[in-house]
Amino acid sequence: MTLALTVGRRRFLGALAGGAFALTPRGTVAGMRRSAAAADGAVRLGVASYSLRNLSRADAIAAIQALASPWVNIKSFHQPYEGMPAELAEGRRAFERAGLQIVGGGTITLAKDEDDDIRTYFEYAKHSGMPLIVIAPIPEAMPRIERFVKRYDIQVAIHNHGPEDGFFPGPRDALEVIEGMDPRVGLCVDLGHTARTGVDVVEALAEAGDRVLDIHLKDLRDLAVKESQCIVGQGAMPISAIFRQLERMAYGGHVNLEYEIDADDPLPGMKESFAYMRGVLAGMKVEASIADR
Structure with missing residues (x-):
């Protein structure tokens, strides 16, 4: 594909996304969610608040409101672990008053196979209104973590961190550890880190299947190089193929943008990333409607 065609396609996809949000009734929670659902279809695009780590909670x-997504996975920068139950509840209400739905929290490191340590984070999640915790655990703690999952009815999703991760470089490493566990124990597939392990990210999603409870999405110019992260749509990540695979899987979780670059001013790049992703989804809808005729 020529550069001109590539740029033209990206502008077209962005225009599709922009049109979908031109009439957003921003004054209502329901309006934001209806608009997001209409634009995103079966794939629900959310925000990992780690992307906004240098910003205050407010x-x-x-920033998340400016992205017109109602779904957020909260990192401790915006909901401190040390908060008392009343403080955590107030933090939760701050997001909810803004029309945002907390779909998870983390990544939380679980480095001890001890009840007291694990309980601390499940209590944190409970008071914060988190239905899911993205975790970076030690493998030997997983049976104990599973017991807390059953006790609290809160999902956990193991986050893979690529070749540098001594425990869970890719999704398959986590699948081996959680085999046979409660279905509320699953994976948060970080697509960027997964690609850096050298595997096909679409095949990795297909293999993980129903164990995929959450997704962190980022783009890389070079799928082997961590430092090559870029605005989504400007790299080599097969975004369209990923979204098509998620539709085939009837994936019911969220695809949370984890934008790790431009930490002091992330919003412009995040907006462009969302525009591209929504454009891809809009294009898929058009293709599906034509195929149904």
Whole structure:
């Protein structure tokens, strides 16, 4: 594909996404969610608040609203672990008052196979209104973590961190550890880190199947190089193929943008990333409607 065609396609996809949000009734929670659902279809695009780590909670909330996504996975920068139950509840309400739905929290490191340590984070999640915790555990703690999952009815999703991760470089490493566990124990597939392990990310999603409870999405110019992260749509990540695979799987979780670059001013790049992703989804809808005729 020529550069001109590539740029033209990206502008077209962005225009599709922009049109979908031109009439957003921003004054209502329901309006934001209806607009997001209409634009995103079966794939629900959310925000990992780690992307906004250098912003205060209030500024992070405003940024997420500007992205017109109602779904957020909260990192401790915006909901500190040390908060008392009442403080955590107030933090939860701050997101909810802004029309945002907390779909998870983390990544949380679980480095001890001890009840007291694990309980601390499940209590944190409970008071924060998190239905899911993205975790970076030690493998030997997983049976104990599973017991807390059953006790609290809170899902956990193991986050893979690529070749540098001594426990879970890719999704398959986590699948081996959680085999036979409760279905509420699953994976948060970080697509960027997965690609850096040298596997096909679409095949990795297909293999993980129903164990995929959450997804962190980022783009890389070079799928082997961590430092090559870029605005989604400007790299080599097969975004369209990923979304098509998620539709085939009837994936019911969220695809949370984890934008790790431009930490002091992330919003412009995040907006462009969302525009591209929504454009891809809009294009898929058009193709599906034509195929149904």
